Amino acid sequence: MELRTLRYFVAVAEDLHFGRAAARLHMSQPPLSRAIKQLEADVGAALFHRSASGVTLTPAGVVLLEQARALLDQADRARVRVAAVTGATTLTVGILGDGTDPGATRLAAAYRRQHPDIEIRVRETGLTDPTCGLRTGRVDIALTRAPFDETGLTVQELRVDPVGAVLRADDPLARRGRLELADLADRSWFQFPDGTDPVWQSYWNGGEPREGPVVRAVQECLQAVLWNGTVGMAPLGHSPPGELAVIPVMDMAPSRVVAAWNQGDANPLIQSFARTATAAYRTSCAWPRA
Missing domain, CATH: 1.10.10.10 (Winged helix-like DNA-binding domain superfamily/Winged helix DNA-binding domain)
Structure with missing residues (x-):
């Protein structure tokens, strides 16, 4: 065999x-x-x-x-x-967004247990680069969310999360148990800076051209909702501040948690990390399903 x-x-x-x-x-x-x-x-x-x-x-x-x-x-x-x-004893991992994901927590514990002599360097990134620095060589492997331009990358799905709209708690739509994208059509949506991956931007805008304030980090998204009533999107299960609510959007495609690395990179530390990530996320379900 x-x-x-x-x-x-x-x-x-x-x-x-x-x-x-x-x-x-x-x-x-x-x-x-x-x-x-x-x-x-x-x-x-x-x-x-x-x-x-x-x-x-x-x-x-x-x-x-x-x-x-x-x-x-x-x-x-x-x-x-x-x-x-x-001499390959260090692996740099890019992480996008919430570091409290139970899958990432399980992965850290499992990898540390299996490879105590390998130093993991973590680089947390904002929302403007879903590859977390892979294309510029700043990280060896990324724990991130798809979709984005996968050209030149190997992308391995770890988990799929349903998505909801982040709204002010006093927003009339926040009283509903579920929404559709059409319910949010006339709202302002947050935007990413010029040059951000268009596939990534389109996904978080529900597949339609939108207008709204430019944000670069999760906290900026939440503040845009709080101060301006802007529509944000987030995986279900996140606990926003009490002034905000996350309402499931039934026709929004789910968000895929993935590991990504540059195609052809045969670094055994990357391959081992990816396999450990698959096992760790397989046994975790971060967000309750709608």
Whole structure:
């Protein structure tokens, strides 16, 4: 069994869906399906029950998942130790926005436990660069939110969060249990400075051209709502000040929490960090669903 095939198996076992696993692995579904069938032939047992509604693990698949994770963790640790011997002992991580995300907290604890000799340097960024400095070489890997221009980057989804509108608590719309984008069409929305990734700007404006004050950080967004009644957007579950409320927007696409790094960067510290992040965020659900 090759490590690459085991990674394929773990992805399918975690997502219980070949299509989602293929997207996560940045490959098409047919070669992924062939690799899993070959793995089943190698081990001499079916690993998944397949049906029209999806896939589930067989008893043999449950056993292999536990062993595969252990083997992949050992392989990652070996790569990191080799990197440490050659002098690669520091990893710079860019983090966008709220550092209290339980996924990030679990990730920090897990990575510190697995790689105590690796120094993690954290660079927190504002809202004007969703890649947190990847393109300028200021960080090695970013924990951020999509969508943004992914050209030249590898992007790995960690979690999906529903989104709500941030409004003043005394706003008539704040009394509703849910909203649609059309309810906010005549409102002022916050804007990012000129030169900000247009994909990122469009997402936080609900896919439409908007007008409103320019902001650069989360606190500036909240203050724009508080002082001017500007519409902001935020993942559900954030606890804004008492003067503000977050109301679910039902037709707003969810916000994807992702890890991103430059394509072709074979730094084993990055690969290990990305795998640990996937596991940490898989077991965390930061925001209650609407």
